Structure formats: C-alpha cells, structure tokens
Amino acid sequence: MKDKPDTPHRSPVLWAGRMAEMPDAGAFAFQASINVDRRLALEDIEGSRAHAAMLAKQGLIPPETAAALEGELRRMGEELAAGTLAIDGGAEDIHSFIEGVLTERLGDSGRMVHAGRSRNDQVAVDFRLYLKRAIPRLRAELAGTLQVLLDQAGNHLETVMPGYTHLQRAQPVTLGYHLSAWACALSRDRERLGDALDRLDECPLGAGALAGSTLALDREATAKALGFARPTLNAMDSVADRDFALECAGALSILMVHLSRFCEDIILWAGEEFGFIRLAENWSTGSSIMPQKKNPDFAELIRGKAGRTTGNLMSLLTLLKGLPYAYNKDLQEDKEALFDSIDTAAACLEMFRGMVSSAEFNRERMRAACTGGFLEATDAAEYLVGKGMPFRRAHETAALLVRDCIAAGQRSIGERTLGELQARSKLFTEDLYPLLDPAVSVGRRNLPGGPAPEEVKRQIEKLRANLP
Numbered sequence: 001m002k003d004k005p006d007t008p009h010r011s012p013v014l015w016a017g018r019m020a021e022m023p024d025a026g027a028f029a030f031q032a033s034i035n036v037d038r039r040l041a042l043e044d045i046e047g048s049r050a051h052a053a054m055l056a057k058q059g060l061i062p063p064e065t066a067a068a069l070e071g072e073l074r075r076m077g078e079e080l081a082a083g084t085l086a087i088d089g090g091a092e093d094i095h096s097f098i099e100g101v102l103t104e105r106l107g108d109s110g111r112m113v114h115a116g117r118s119r120n121d122q123v124a125v126d127f128r129l130y131l132k133r134a135i136p137r138l139r140a141e142l143a144g145t146l147q148v149l150l151d152q153a154g155n156h157l158e159t160v161m162p163g164y165t166h167l168q169r170a171q172p173v174t175l176g177y178h179l180s181a182w183a184c185a186l187s188r189d190r191e192r193l194g195d196a197l198d199r200l201d202e203c204p205l206g207a208g209a210l211a212g213s214t215l216a217l218d219r220e221a222t223a224k225a226l227g228f229a230r231p232t233l234n235a236m237d238s239v240a241d242r243d244f245a246l247e248c249a250g251a252l253s254i255l256m257v258h259l260s261r262f263c264e265d266i267i268l269w270a271g272e273e274f275g276f277i278r279l280a281e282n283w284s285t286g287s288s289i290m291p292q293k294k295n296p297d298f299a300e301l302i303r304g305k306a307g308r309t310t311g312n313l314m315s316l317l318t319l320l321k322g323l324p325y326a327y328n329k330d331l332q333e334d335k336e337a338l339f340d341s342i343d344t345a346a347a348c349l350e351m352f353r354g355m356v357s358s359a360e361f362n363r364e365r366m367r368a369a370c371t372g373g374f375l376e377a378t379d380a381a382e383y384l385v386g387k388g389m390p391f392r393r394a395h396e397t398a399a400l401l402v403r404d405c406i407a408a409g410q411r412s413i414g415e416r417t418l419g420e421l422q423a424r425s426k427l428f429t430e431d432l433y434p435l436l437d438p439a440v441s442v443g444r445r446n447l448p449g450g451p452a453p454e455e456v457k458r459q460i461e462k463l464r465a466n467l468p
C-alpha cells in the first residue's frame with residue numbers, strides 16, 4: 001500500500017452532522033488514528049463485506065445495494081493491494097476512509113453499509129481479524145526458530161559445558177541440554193500464543209456501540225462469514241474489553257523476555273572470558289574506533305527490544321485500568337502498542353534464528369571450563385550417599401575435599417590420591433575416579449528431564465513432535 005494518493009481524497013467525517021463547529025486541523029489530527037489503523041484496511045473491508053451481505057439477507061438493504069457494496073469493497077481491496085487506491089492520511093480513521101470511498105463511488109448504497117454497526121464493534125472486529133492472521137504468522141516464526149535451536153541442540157548432545165547457578169559453575173551439562181532448555185521456553189511461548197488465539201476467536205460484529213441493535217442482524221452469519229468460531233456473548237463486553245490484546249501483548253512480552261535471556265547467555269559466551277561461542281561475522285558488528293572489536297550487537301539489540309514489549313504491555317494494562325464501561329476513546333491507543341510488540345517480536349525471532357543457526361561453538365573451551373570449578377563435588381557426595389552415608393554428612397565430606405584441594409593448589413577432586421580421599425572417608429575406593437569425568441557425570445544424569453545425551457535426544461524429539 002502506498003502513502004501518496006494517486007487521486008487525493010478527502011474522507012468525510014462520519015459525525016459532522018452533530019457539530020456546528022469542527023475541531024481545527026491540529027485538534028482533528030490529534031484525535032485521528034488513521035496512521036495506526038491504516039494497517040487494518042483489508043480487515044475493515046472484509047468486515048464490511050460480511051456485514052453488507054448479512055444486511056441484505058435480513059432484508060435490511062436491497063439486494064442490488066449489497067451487490068454494489070460487495071463489488072466495490074472487493075475492488076477497493078484489490079486497488080489498495082495494487083497501490084492504485086491510497087489511504088487518505090487526512091481521514092479520521094480507516095473506518096471513515098473506507099465508508100467515505102464507498103459513498104463517493106456508490107452514493108446512497110455506500111450510505112447504507114453502516115446500518116446496525118458502530119465503529120466500536122467495527123474496530124474490535126478488525127483488530128481481532130488482524131490478530132487471527134498475525135498470531136499464526138508469529139507462531140510459524142517461532143516454529144522456525146525452534147527448529148534451528150533443536151538442530152543445534154541435536155548437534156551438541158555430547159558437548160559438555162558447565163551448567164551455572166548464580167553465574168557460578170555448578171554442575172556439568174551439555175550444550176544440547178542448555179539449548180533444549182531454551183527450546184522448552186519458546187515452545188511454551190508458541191502454546192501461549194495459540195491459547196490467546198483460541199480465546200480471541202469470537203466476533204464482536206453486531207455489538208453496535210455497546211447495546212446491540214434494534215435491527216434484525218444475524219450475528220451468527222457474520223461471525224461464520226468472517227471465520228470466527230462464534231459471535232461474542234455480550235455486546236458491552238465486546239466493545240469495552242481488550243483482554244485479548246493484553247493476552248497477546250503478555251505472551252509477546254514473555255517471549256521477548258525469553259529471547260532477551262538467551263541473548264544475555266550468548267553475549268556472555270561470546271566474550272573472551274567465556275569464549276564458548278563464535279558468532280558469524282555477518283551476525284556481528286565492529287567498532288568505529290577499536291579496530292579489533294567484533295561485537296554481539298544483534299543479541300544486545302534483541303535484549304534491548306524486550307524493553308519495548310514490556311513497555312507496550314504496561315501501556316495496555318495502564319490504559320485499561322481505570323476505564324469505565326463501555327467504550328472510551330482511550331482504547332484507540334491499544335493498537336499502536338500491540339502492533340509494535342508484534343513487529344518487534346517478529347523481527348527479533350528472525351534475527352535470533354539467523355544468529356544462532358550461523359554460530360559456532362567452541363567445544364574445547366566448554367570442556368575446559370568444566371575443570372577447575374569443582375563441578376564434580378555433587379557427584380562425589382552422591383557417590384558417598386550410594387555407599388550409605390547420610391547426605392548431609394556426604395555434603396560436608398565433599399566440601400572438605402574441595403577445601404583440601406584449594407589448600408593444596410589442586411583444581412579437582414580427582415587430583416587427590418586415594419589415601420587423601422580416604423583420610424576424609426573410608427567409603428572412597430578407586431571406582432570414584434572415572435565418575436568425576438564431566439562426560440561420565442552428564443551421562444549418569446539420565447533421569448527424565450536430565451542432561452544425559454539419550455535423555456536430551458528424547459526431549460528434542462518431544463519438542464519436535466509439537467511443531468507443525
């Protein structure tokens with residue numbers, strides 16, 4: 001769609017009849033929403049087509065009028081797509097613009113389309129219709145991102161790395177396990193968006209301004225024609241509430257917080273101190289002054305953009321908090337916030353996917369980082385538990401071994417001789433040593449949900465099975 005009209009069009013103001021004087025140009029522009037809701041043009045046309053057809057079927061407008069409206073609305077859709085009809089930026093909103101063009105082209109037939117309808121139910125229909133398309137696109141983006149993560153995870157079932165708590169090395173895990181943990185979160189994000197989509201799948205058309213209509217509208221018919229599961233139950237609720245927008249904004253905020261956390265890991269891993277990941281050069285940027293720099297800007301920016309989506313959610317919550325029922329013009333602010341969250345999440349998913357699929361992981365650095373932090377201490381304690389020692393005593397014994405190592409300048413419990421180990425507990429025998437190897441440790445953590453390679457393989461398969 002183009003911004004510049006081929007034929008400049010002055011859209012009529014739908015409520016001008018009531019006023020002896022109109023707001024001046026600046027005030028009119030302030031309350032207009034065309035520059036945001038122009039995005040709903042095709043949905044608005046679709047809603048009008050369904051409404052006009054229903055009006056004719058109910059005997060509320062002549063069949064010829066309905067045919068003319070149908071033809072003109074269809075043409076307008078094509079012209080908007082082709083760029084031969086430009087949206088008038090001076091119109092109050094997309095609803096005024098579409099009705100204005102209809103009236104300009106069809107005369108009284110155009111004037112008949114709004115019977116039994118209000119912009120209050122119209123905008124609610126348009127917004128929900130838009131989300132019925134946008135959310136599945138986002139879910140597809142998410143599915144693609146999940147595939148990339150799961151592919152990388154599958155490549156690294158045996159790539160041992162430290163797992164962290166408090167950003168301190170905690171226990172050995174694998175990169176495949178870490179990436180699968182990310183995938184679990186994204187998989188829930190995809191489900192959450194699906195849940196929101198199911199709940200918003202109700203058609204507000206026929207709710208009117210707030211109290212339905214005296215005209216014999218067929219709400220079932222318009223809901224069905226527009227592909228909604230059913231009409232909304234209560235007209236006032238249909239025009240007053242925006243919890244469907246909140247849910248979508250909430251699901252997108254959670255998704256963005258997830259991406260932000262993954263990016264924080266990536267940023268850490270890309271630093272010299274970790275050295276776990278090498279981001280592709282075309283997924284990095286340089287510095288204008290420091291010639292050596294290769295910065296993880298994409299990850300940083302995704303992390304930063306999570307602030308926008310959080311802000312959009314806060315805007316929507318705040319917008320609704322004190323609103324009396326039913327419609328208030330405040331609600332006009334709902335779309336800009338959610339559109340921005342949708343655009344932001346879609347762009348960030350695409351960037352995240354590109355960055356992760358092209359990244360290389362440094363197995364040696366990850367393996368090396370498993371030594372020196374006494375990540376094997378829990379294994380040693382559990383070894384003693386296996387030999388009958390109460391866990392709290394086993395914990396203390398392993399802790400004392402760690403202290404012995406530190407005092408002796410040793411980097412792992414495995415550096416202690418059997419005699420030194422037995423000085424702390426007679427239960428220690430030679431069979432402890434192989435268990436302290438990070439790969440062995442990971443392999444033995446094969447409970448459901450654990451990091452053992454065959455278990456992570458199962459987790460990956462389960463996550464894949466949920467994808468289209």
Ligand code: ARG
Nearest residue numbers: 033093119120123329331332
């Ligand atoms: N532009 C408005 C919105 O987005 C459409 C509904 C206007 N309704 C009204 N009574 N002013 O909410």
